[in-house]
Amino acid sequence: MIIQVLGTVVAILLVFIIVQIARKPPARSKVSGVKLPPGIIFRWMPRIIFEIESFILRRILPLETAAMKVLSQQQMLGILNACHQLRVWDAIHALENDEELPTPTSIANKVHVPDVSGIKCMLDYLVAQRFLTPGYRLTPFTEGMRQGGCLEGLFTVMGPLFQQMPNIAPALKQGRKPFSYTHNTTFFELCKKQPIYSHAFDQMMTTTQAAPALAAAIDFPFWYKYNSIVDIGGGSGTLSLELASRTSRLDQRFIVCDQAQLCDACTNDPRISSHPFDFFDTNATLPDADCYVLKNVLHNWSDAGCQTILQKITPMLADNSKVLIIIDLVLPPTTKRTDPLMPQKYSYNFAMFATFLGKERNLADWSRLLADAGLEIVDLHNTRSLNSVLRCRRSPHS
Ligand SMILES: C[S@@+](CC[C@H](N)C(=O)[O-])C[C@H]1O[C@@H](n2cnc3c(N)ncnc32)[C@H](O)[C@@H]1O
Known part of the structure; x- marks a missing residue:
């Protein structure tokens, strides 16, 4: 009896999932080539990932490891931004093209950074976070960043966006916005004064x-x-x-x-x-x-x-x-x-x-x-x- 009831519930669930998937089929843009997932996957996948992550953070990882996860997310932007500024992705690509091995030393030389240990520290972080392969080669994601389009604009506007982060508390105390507190202007005013930001923002919007x-x-x-x-x-x-x-x-x-x-x-x-x-x-x-x-x-x-x-x-x-x-x-x-x-x-x-x-x-x-x-x-x-x-x-x- 219990098995019959369970079987019926599972069958109903399966039919529901199939109907949902069929209702919103995957779609592809003829302009940008991006694809959309079926509606049900779009709706529930982030929730499942979020709940699993929260569970792991709250229940499984000791506090120290959980805190490091938060710190690591904050470092990620800084390190990706630094790699963008130093053109690390181009350096790795050039080394691969010249059939040279990408190592911390060869990469540091290419990007003209004397501190090889600092570069190694960043590269190892990127390997650990799967932005680079264990041999310091580009993954599809970092190759995408190297080719520009996707995140170029984001990293250009990220400079001013980054600088506001330490100022959230003093800005709040003065009843101001962290961005205006930091730059004495609004984001769109900055874009008007410095077209490089306007175009970078537009490029970022176009891709994202x-x-x-x-x-x-x-x-x-x-x-x-x-x-x-x-x-x-x-x-x-x-x-x-x-x-x-x-x-x-x-x-x-x-x-x-x-x-x-x-x-x-x-x-x-x-x-x-x-x-x-x-x-x-x-x-x-x-x-x-x-x-x-x-x-x-x-x-x-x-x-x-x-x-x-x-x-x-x-x-x-x-x-x-x-x-x-x-x-x-x-x-x-x-x-x-x-x-x-x-x-x-x-x-x-x-x-x-x-x-x-x-x-x-x-x-x-x-x-x-x-x-x-x-x-x-x-x-x-x-x-x-x-x-x-x-x-x-x-x-x-x-
Ligand atoms: C967040 S973006 C949205 C762009 C676009 N609608 C999209 O969704 O991709 C905001 C847009 O508002 C435009 N904008 C900002 N200030 C404006 C103003 N004073 N007059 C007209 N457009 C303005 C920006 O140039 C930018 O294209």
């Missing part, structure tokens, strides 16, 4: 947002309805490129609005054009369209900053068929762990607080923010990324 853009393109099913889509703060057009590559509608138009210095980075696809636009320029206007998108934009700004941005959009939605699509995180409550991606979402939340003037928002925060701008949420779609899609329209009462 390839999968979230694909997820938004696939998991929100109504893009086909709109003739013209304006992507506000759209960077160099990652989302528009993804949407254009997937639509069967050849007449659909995409307009990417961002700061003038980024607009020339846009694509050659004739369906995609760019429009210089500054959220905070009182004279700046948006092109007419039936769908406006804000993807990972509002989380960079305070509620007041968001109101300034939204006030430019609300008047454009006078016709009730027009929509605003917000693609951003919806924070889960911290009262219980229901969301498998909670650690990543709260890490983003802290990053938005410390570095930008912004924050991530829960559903109530979103509803309030939108209501204050005369807008309301029509529906919410979860995607196979940290983002959800909020479809919004002008509120009938506004």
Whole structure:
């Protein structure tokens, strides 16, 4: 009897898993080549890994080992950043090409560092963390970093981001953001003054947002309805490129609005054009369209900053068929762990607080923010990324 019941439960579970996998099949981007996992794997894998890690940290490892794990994570960024600055990956690659053995001494020579023991210490850490093979050769991950694209931009912006970390406590005491406390300016002001950061940030967004853009393109099913889509703060057009590559509608138009210095980075696809636009320029206007998108934009700004941005959009939605699509995180409550991606979402939340003037928002925060701008949420779609899609329209009462 017990076996029958157990068998039935297992069979039901299997059917459930198969249905879930079939419902959200793996998908590949024609633009960036990134792939999305099936929905069920995306939803539960991080939770399983997180729970196992927490269990090991709390119950199995002695305190000393657990503390070292935390320290090691903090060192990881520093060491990867140092390798990026010293061009260690290029050095190893060059040695391999010249059929020389990569050793701490040969690598130290190539990167012009006299302290071989320091280089050896870093290289051994990288071997232990599986960033290098035991013979100090590149793994696919470090080879990816060497080739640039993926993390080049991240490491360029990481300099200023890093420097804020020791200043969290004094900044909090003065009621300031750690980034502004450290650099006496905001992140986007720094980008305006030093275009190297603006381009590095855009490059980082383009590569890290390839999968979230694909997820938004696939998991929100109504893009086909709109003739013209304006992507506000759209960077160099990652989302528009993804949407254009997937639509069967050849007449659909995409307009990417961002700061003038980024607009020339846009694509050659004739369906995609760019429009210089500054959220905070009182004279700046948006092109007419039936769908406006804000993807990972509002989380960079305070509620007041968001109101300034939204006030430019609300008047454009006078016709009730027009929509605003917000693609951003919806924070889960911290009262219980229901969301498998909670650690990543709260890490983003802290990053938005410390570095930008912004924050991530829960559903109530979103509803309030939108209501204050005369807008309301029509529906919410979860995607196979940290983002959800909020479809919004002008509120009938506004
Ligand atoms: C976090 S990125 C998001 C980029 C893109 N939507 C994505 O998800 O990949 C924020 C974008 O806002 C743009 N931005 C920042 N300040 C702006 C301003 N004052 N006016 C217009 N765009 C701005 C940045 O250039 C950047 O492209």
